[in-house]
Amino acid sequence: MNTFFYIAAAVALISTGLAISGRNAIHALLFLIVSLLAISVIFYILGAPFIAAMEIIIYAGAVMVLFIFVIMMLNVGMESEKESRWLKPGMWILPSLLALILLVNFVFMLNKMSHQNIPGRIIEPKEVGISLFSTYVLGVEIAGMLLLAGIVGAYHLGKQKKKVLHRFLKQEEIEQPGNTEG
Amino acid sequence: MVTIPVEIQLLFAGLLFLMGLVGLLVRRNIIFMLMAIEVMFNSAGLVFVIAGAHWAQVDGQVMFIFILAVTSAEVSVGLALILQMYHHFKSLDVDGLNKLKEIN
Known part of the structure; x- marks a missing residue:
């Protein structure tokens, strides 16, 4: 062995x-x-x-x-x-x-x-399952919440973000060329 | 079942952890760094299972299942971060990430 x-x-x-x-x-x-x-x-x-x-x-x-x-x-x-x-x-x-x-x-x-x-x-596996869902059931629930947080985090980060400026910044940026021209 | 001394088994797990640590410190490509973190997680779980087998208790295997859950959450978020990083910087080199301001 x-x-x-x-x-x-x-x-x-x-x-x-x-x-x-x-x-x-x-x-x-x-x-x-x-x-x-x-x-x-x-x-x-x-x-x-x-x-x-x-x-x-x-x-x-x-x-x-x-x-x-x-x-x-x-x-x-x-x-x-x-x-x-x-x-x-x-x-x-x-x-x-x-x-x-x-x-x-x-x-x-x-x-x-x-x-x-x-x-x-x-x-x-039977013993592992019994121990997992009796002694460590709190840990299983915490792990479930962690996986939920992982799903939400991965979804949020994986989205293709559009470039969003604040509306005042956007106005400024639009007005900027006009000001320089005028 | 196993007559290998537990020191040898722990030495093996330690070597595996060391390899992961060296990989994390040496490589600058972020995908390789994430893979090295995976190796380290894995060797930590291996130590749990070795200890569980040594004392013939189930707790080691339960802890390995928790490590598995933590790893899968970590990998999904980490890979999403890698995608965002590539999207922003067009590079996978972590040495390029030394600016706090977003590059326009």
């Missing part, structure tokens, strides 16, 4: 390093996704299968898609030759190689786990 942990940890560290030091945002995001998958495998090894699933669904699924949308929106005027350079197959070989190492690691681990009795304790 230890080897699986070390392999996943090595993949996570390598891909995080490449993500942080990358030059291209999309390639860095690919490495970051591999890093999140590796950390998810580590969660699974640590006996937290629910958290492993949440990590993939929310981080690698939702948050990374948000990042990709924003990067795509910022490159509206992307030239076609640049795009063809980005889509070169060499760019995704290293991330997919790391992900393949992780997949082989995970499959071997599942194989081994089904043949042996696992000592130690796996924390089931």
Whole structure:
């Protein structure tokens, strides 16, 4: 079991390093996704299968898609030759190689786990849910309010604002050329 | 299930946090800075789960779920701010943001 942990940890560290030091945002995001998958495998090894699933669904699924949308929106005027350079197959070989190492690691681990009795304790999703909605129910409500604030804030900031001047300023600005002429 | 010493696991989480911190300090592109913040959040959550697994308690995983909620709120607002920043300054370099007055 230890080897699986070390392999996943090595993949996570390598891909995080490449993500942080990358030059291209999309390639860095690919490495970051591999890093999140590796950390998810580590969660699974640590006996937290629910958290492993949440990590993939929310981080690698939702948050990374948000990042990709924003990067795509910022490159509206992307030239076609640049795009063809980005889509070169060499760019995704290293991330997919790391992900393949992780997949082989995970499959071997599942194989081994089904043949042996696992000592130690796996924390089931049921226990997490019971604790979340009994002991920490106040925290859940606060988190809900935080997410609401996040939605409202993102909507407010994401609106394309028209340039609105105060009406006196606008009058001044309109009158200014007239004054200089006269 | 796991016989890895908890110090090694915490060292791994610490290395991950350090990578995020170095990325935040070194990079000047704001998208990379946000990604580095994500890495740091993630490693903090990893420490919670490691501690929860070490003492066989659920609280670590509950805390990770709260961190997940905080992260998603932070990312949505942060990306909206990045879009506004690009809209105003036509650049993603944070070193260009040294003026308080709005550029006309």
